Amino acid sequence: MKNAVGREIPERIGDYALKPYEGAYAVDPSKEPVHSLRTAAKPAAGGTKLLGTIEEAVRACGLKDGMTISFHHSFREGDEIVGQVLTAIRALGIRGLRFAPSAVVNIKNPSIVDFVKDGTIDRIEASGIRGELGDAVLAGLMEKPVILRTHGSRPRAIEAGELSIDVAFIGASAADSYGNATGQIGPNACGSLGYSFIDATAAGRVVVVTDYLVEYPCCPASISQQYVDYVVKVERIGDPEKIGMGAARLTKNPRDLLIAERAARVMAASRLFKDNFSFQTGAGAISIACTKYLEEQMEERSIKASFALGGMTAAIVEMYKKGLVRVLECSQSFDAVAARAIAEEPGIVEIDNALYANPFTKGAMLDRLNFGVLAALEVDTDFNVNILTGSSGEMMGGLGGGPDVAAGADISIVCLPVIRGRTPSVTKRVFTCCTPGETVACVVTEAGIALNPRHARYAELKEDLERANLKLVTIEELQKLAESLTGVPKPIETTDKVVCVVEYRDGTVIDVIREIKRG
């Protein structure tokens, strides 16, 4: 069957019935009470929940074959918790697990691929499967397709009962022996633990894993003791060098700077750019540069923002310190500066990832967002955006919150160069559709700005940008320019086997990825 963005998807894969994508705002939530496996409990005997090893915790949780386990990805590529927990589970002989972290980052030694090959894991659901695992999955590693969900869709799926977590392992840079835990202090501080709030309240059992045990009560505490069954202290939760990355340096690439400046000009030209506006820029090279240019525009016109949202960077913390933004709502901290800032500044706060982006609650913060700046691998002439797969069929990224931001923000701005090397990024048809074109207001490239005539704010934005003398082109012109530079690439060949299901934020299927044929 074909969905509303014209993608051919199967009706059923094994026992998973696919609901086709119908439109960005077309589906209503169920009227059922939200789902959780959390049970009532009595306080832990002896006033401590501390266990000696991860094995003990896994046994105490009653983890069995076929159950679902979860993690957050806030330690990024420095994470060593996932590897330690999976190694312990394998040693106990437990198999066939569903692995449902907020995202899979590229961890090595051990690699997730090893746990799939030996049968410890047989299903994966996450926002992205970066690195070695992603490439192995595209090459047909797994029997069951990986389900990819946006950051907003994960808590939605948990509350809808589509993803029930039996045991959540929550890594913390500091915790006490009774389960209060945080990512804000300790030698391996990672900042916001926003992804784990839903796991703490909805999982059957919750294990906090830390390498830095503090006196009771741990303060600040992001994860509350009332949800935590066990605490395990390990030697180390990760590689401090990779967890505590400093502020990302500003790119010097002139093309990226040009695109970033142009995106900031689009925002500044909009009638929504006035006191108390709100924005989200993200962590890519263009995004960080765009933050700096936005700062210049705000200072020039003496405009202050009410809030900045989502993944936080040093560049935005700097704007806060200058008094340019009143509140930073951090669902994730992208660098060490942003990680520490939550504990230090009253207006920089950690938020639940569901509050950030869940489409089926009484209100996510991104519904109140004026501007969202988004990165992309590819965009096509229907304004559909690909943020997952590279043009030669490799897994390049995760869904993250991109599709959520595009749907929530008044004006979503996709920034990308028209070509990367010899790879065209503005194409006739993206390889994987992740964000539907109807939610994309404009595409900003080094060759001009293309507005989407199908977007709700098209007329207003066109008027504003023309008044500011910003160069407008059509998306077709950008596509033709890209093709004239690179030539027409040979399409990627796939088999019929679906290896990834790309869910839209409402749980419908916007696209599938089929196994890549390697020549």
Added chain:
Amino acid sequence: MEIKKPAVAGSLESSDCQITVEPNPGQGISVHLESDVKAMFGDSILETVHTVLKELSVPEAHVELRDRGALDCVIRARLQCAVCRAAETAYDWTKEDA
């Protein structure tokens, strides 16, 4: 044009292509291609190589390409340069005026 000695042009930088041209006595044209974008543009690159060699009237050569996603115009230029160096001759710029 006769290929007299091995010669190289281009670099291994992103978006460039390093091309080596060597004598290939009695064995016509042989090409070895390594490319980051082989799946998408491999055939197109090989076609360009054969076209350029024909334009320069090279009957015999062994060509090795290490492509880092160079555009077609870059590949043509690097190959023309490598061939001229290998043939110990200057490029005929009058062709560009046609």
